[in-house]
Amino acid sequence: MLASAARKPSVAAIDGVALGGGLEVAMACNARISTSTTQLGLPELQLGIIPGGGGTQRLPRLVGLTKALEMMLPVHGEEAHNLGLVDAIVPRDELLENARQKALDIYARRKPWVSSLYRTDKIEPLGEAREILNFARAQARKQAPNLQHPHVCIDVIEEGIVSGPHAGILKESDAFQVLLKTDICKSLVHLFFAQCGTTKVPGVTDLGLKPKQIRTVAIVGGGLMGSGIATALILNGYQVFLKEVNQKFLDAGLGRVKVNLTSSVKKGKLTKEKFEKTISRITGVLDYESFKDVDMVIEAVVDNVSLKQEIFSDLEKYCSPNCILVSNTSTIDLNLIGEKTKSHDRIIGAHFFSPALVMPLLEIVRTTKTSPQTVVDLLDVAKKIRKTPVVVGNRTGFAVNRMFFPYTQAALLLVERGAGVYNIDRAITKFGMPMGPFRLCDHVGFVVAVASGTQFVYSFPERTYKSMLIPLMQEDKRAGETTRKGFYLYNDKCKASPDREIKKYIKKAREISGISVEPELRKLSDNDIIEMVFFPVVNEACRVYAEGIAVKAADLDIAGVMGMGFPPYRFHVFPQQFYLELYNKIIILRFNIRFVYRGGIMFWGDSVGSKYIYERLNEWSKLYGDFFKPCDYLAQRAALGAPLVRFSLIIFFRYIVEFKNVKYTICCFAEFAIGSNKIAVMR
Structure with a gap:
């Protein structure tokens, strides 16, 4: 230096x-x-x-x-x-x-x-x-x-x-x-720049708008989601009103907030003095009278259209004309939620992921009528509560749930045609996901999984795989972790173990659907499972990108990594020889190791190749139906031999490293x- x-x-x-x-x-x-x-x-x-x-x-x-x-x-x-x-x-x-x-x-x-x-x-x-x-x-x-x-x-x-x-x-x-020069570095650098870019929204953040001062936020609903959002807000200096329908539910909601803060104290993240100051920022209420002076309201009740419509009608009556009206829905059309109101320019979605206090992603959902100022204001709140925001369009599932709805459906299709439940979960977790699709279903619960699936069946009937497997299990009072029985059995500590009884439900589901076992699917390799589960996800991500639901392909990479746990990189255990000789400038490629790097769903898709993904999906669609049918955007990119992303940091990075002075x-x-x-x- x-x-x-x-x-x-x-x-x-x-x-x-x-x-x-x-x-x-x-x-x-x-x-x-x-x-x-x-x-x-x-x-x-x-x-x-x-x-x-x-x-x-x-x-x-x-x-x-x-x-x-x-x-x-x-x-x-x-x-x-x-x-x-x-x-x-x-x-x-x-x-x-x-x-x-x-x-x-x-x-x-x-x-x-x-x-x-x-x-x-x-x-x-x-x-x-x-x-x-x-x-x-x-x-x-x-x-x-x-x-x-x-x-x-x-x-x-x-x-x-x-x-x-x-x-x-x-x-x-x-x-x-x-x-x-390693692929892990390329993946993580891509994600770093992608995360930095999520707050740059053309037509919104380039207008010179300044965020309004939001000091007081009201939350409707004190369940797990509402209390988690409330905790995140009060930890970062916001005054919060938490509303519930009765005193019992309100006490429970406030109790959850207190538990969240107490946990932070035990972990050394919060002092006892700051605990008292933080808990003083939240007030429980049973009506809307306190809402007249709040700057923002976040509705966090169950995904029920009529209930949400009623709440938004009430909010329009009690809140000031400048108050931002936010829904925490994960799938429902915001236009439908605000159908009975006149305040469409200040209605916006804020899809927090569970648990809301911990998960880093926040999907900000805008309709065609949401004002740029409202988006800017919510981006500012996201920054202050330390969330990574991704601005998305208003369509069923938004970005994360929309991209990943084929994830579980592909797994169900494979199981009903002969693949093993636990083989699939093992291959997917080995790939780097925190949970396989069946373990994830148990974790979120069958009620939520079915309700979410119903939304996609309604919105995308032509490419939704309809399985009877989960409904059959529900009939036997299996609901996932909550009942200690789902695709797995659970002990008192919620530790999962395989369940032999699953086979009878799979057999019955095949009989109802008239599906027979495909011998080749019983012998799928881990790589085949990964491709058959994740290529439909890439396909749906291409649709989301082509439809303009996401502003940038890199936003989809961040959404997948932070919202669903898609692995940011593919790790490899290097040979000991490489580790010892690294400092002698032995170039890593001399060992002929093939690296596949993740960096998010679109980034990974480009590393695999649009043509290969298209050919595989096209082949499966002929064998197993339209669920696997490649979308037009993917077909076009494959025909051109082009990457999925119109401008890719992969290409830019590789070009840069070819310079003589690499360092x-x-x-x-x-x-x-x-x-x-x-x-x-x-x-």
Whole structure:
């Protein structure tokens, strides 16, 4: 770094965000001064790489080894000062003057002139350091057993501690270049940029509109969803009114909020003092009288059209004309919900995913009449409650549920034709999904699964697979986890185990549908199962994209990963030879390992190839019906030999890495994109 080799002292004045390369520039300076709101960290591991500008060597020397290993997530200015990462915290308007004075003091030898690369006062003794690193390796194996780059990062840090900072810098540089070429990195970089882009909505966020100040929010319905939304809001400073139909339900709803907050206290995420302040922000009510001054109302009752219509009619009467009216529906047409109102421009959907407090995705659903201002306002709320918003159009299932409704239906089709329930779930979880389709049905409950399925049968009858398997199980009072019987059996701790009785329901479902067992489907490989379950999902995602339900294909990738748990990458256990020779610049492709990377449903579809997906779906549609029929958009892309996405980050990334100076080119793309928005270096 030029800053560390300069003849004059350098002081970094930091305000805003200094992540990745931005923080590495600051650490190369002789001192750092920041504001209290500054964010600092090295989150490169989240992109499948390691810090590539000396971060693995300088950070441990500034804050100590233990804290350095924890700092892959951002910290704020005050905490950074306590750790020793920054030397002083000052107000924003005094930042540059203090940085200049600090540089002059160092130059005049009134303050020590020390390079962070040569500091040793925070580094633990060698034996203790190795214990810390070995513990970190064990944690990495436990949390991400098949990922190599966390281990590479630990090895690079150890090299610097054992052999000195220059040896560590060289090892860091070599490892960084190799990791950049891995498919895990490509997938995670794609998702990083996709997530950054979800708040950019053409025709909305480019109009110069400013979000309104929303301070008070009312929630109708205190069930699991309503109480989860309420908790997220009060944790982030909003005043909340929670309405229920009677005192019993209201007490239960408020009790759930209290349980959520108590859990945060037990986990150390919330102090007892903040608990009291947070719980004071919620008020329970039994009528609409308190709604006249609220800025936003979120309806979070069961998906019943007539009930929602009644609620929205009442809201229009009691709320101010500027109040935003929000429905938390997961599938129902918003135009239908607001049919009996006149306030169509301020009606919008906010589809939270369960559990609402934990799940990071928020689908913002707009109709053709929803005003851009209303969308901007809800985007701002999403940001403040730390959700990733994806703006989608108003059609059954919106984006996530629409894309993934073929997921369970494909699995049911395969089972009724001979495939095994547990073979399918095993193959799908091996692929990287958190749950297979049948385990997921048990988890959400058969009542919800059937109700959701009915919406799709009504909206898309020509391509919906109608199975009698779940209704037959419901007749025997099987409903999933709640009854401890579904596709699996459940013990007191909700641990699932296979159930032999499932076979009788499958046999009866075949008899009712007149379906016979297909011998070839009884012998499906894991790869065949993955293709037959997920290619229909890709097909439906193409429809969603072509219809304009999603603004960008990358939004669908984020929606699938954050809403359904679609794996962000495909991991591989590298051969030991690769791991040992990585630092000798042995290029990964010499081992002829074939990588398939995920990066979201559309990104994954492009890595497989539009032509291949089209051909397979076309073949299955001739054998098993229109459920597998390729959509027009997929057919067009396959005929052109084109990717599913009209402009793909995959292509852009591959083009970039062909440059001669791989490290510096990619560093700008993958690392400084994380960057910092305000760093000044004073000399």
